[in-house]
Amino acid sequence: MIFACMHRISSLLITMDSIMGHEYRSHLVGEGEANTQWRHGSPPTYHVVNRLFESERSKEWPKGSLEEMVQNAIKTWEWEMELSHKTRIGDLKSFNQAKFRYSVNGRKGLTGEEALTLGSYNALLQSSLPPELRGYDADAESFESSHDVFRSAFPRGFEWEAVNVYSGPPVITFKFWHWDHMEGTFKGHEATGELVEFYEITILKVDEQLKAEEVEIYYDPGGELLGRGASQGPMPLLQ
Secondary structure (H helix, E strand, O other): OHHHHHHHHHHHHHHHHHHHOOOOOOOOOOHHHOOOOEOOOOOOOOHHHHHHHHHHOOOOOOOOOHHHHHHHHHOOOOOOHHHHHEOOHHHOOOEOOOOOEEEEOOOOOEOHHHHHHHOHHHHHOOOOOOHHHOOOOHHHOOHHHHHHHHHHHOOOOOEEEEEEEEEOOOEEEEEEEEEEEOOOOEOOEOOOOOEEEEEEEEEEEEOOOOOEEEEEEEEOOOOEOOHHHHHOOOOEOOO
C-alpha cells in the first residue's frame, strides 16, 4: 500500500516538476498557470528562502522518498505558495475546492475562500487570548498587513522542513519545523538576529489527485513567536 502511494506521489510530482522546473514547489509556471492571477503581478521567486532551507535544514531526505515528496508538496499546499501568492480560489490547483477545510488546534475549519481572504499567517495565528497578551494579533491584521509584518521581521522568508512523516496518503501525518532569524524589525522592535522556531503536527487528507481536502494543524500554544529579544518576554502564539 505504501509503495503504491509513493509511486502515485512520485508520478504526479515528476509531472509537475517537468512542467514548471522548480526544485521544491509546483504550480508556479507553465501552461497551467497562463491565466493565473498573481497577487503581485507575477509568480514569486524563492531563491533566498531556498538558500536558507538548504543551509540550515536538519536533514536531507533521499531523492524520491516519501518524506521528500511530502515536503515538496507541502511547500506548494495551503499555508505556502498558492495561498500566499494567488488571488482567486479557482487558481489554487493543489486544493480540492469543494471539500477544503483548514483548522488549527481544533478550531472551526476555514473554507478555502476564508483562508485565502485571511492569508496564511492570520489563518495559522488566530488566538483566543485577550488582545493585550497576544504577541501577534491576527484579528487586527489584513492579508496585506500580515505579510508586511512578517516580511519585515524575516526578510529571508519563514522556511519550513518536514522532520518526520508518519503516514502516506490519503491521510498524511507529519511533523514540521518552521524557522528563520529575526533580521528585521517587528512592530517597532529592533532586529535581534536570533533564531525563531516552532514545531507543528499536521494531519492532511488528500484526494486521488493529491489535492488537499482537510488540513488539521496542532502546535504548542505556549510557543514564542519572535523570541524574548523582540518583546522582553515570551510571546504566546495562541491559546
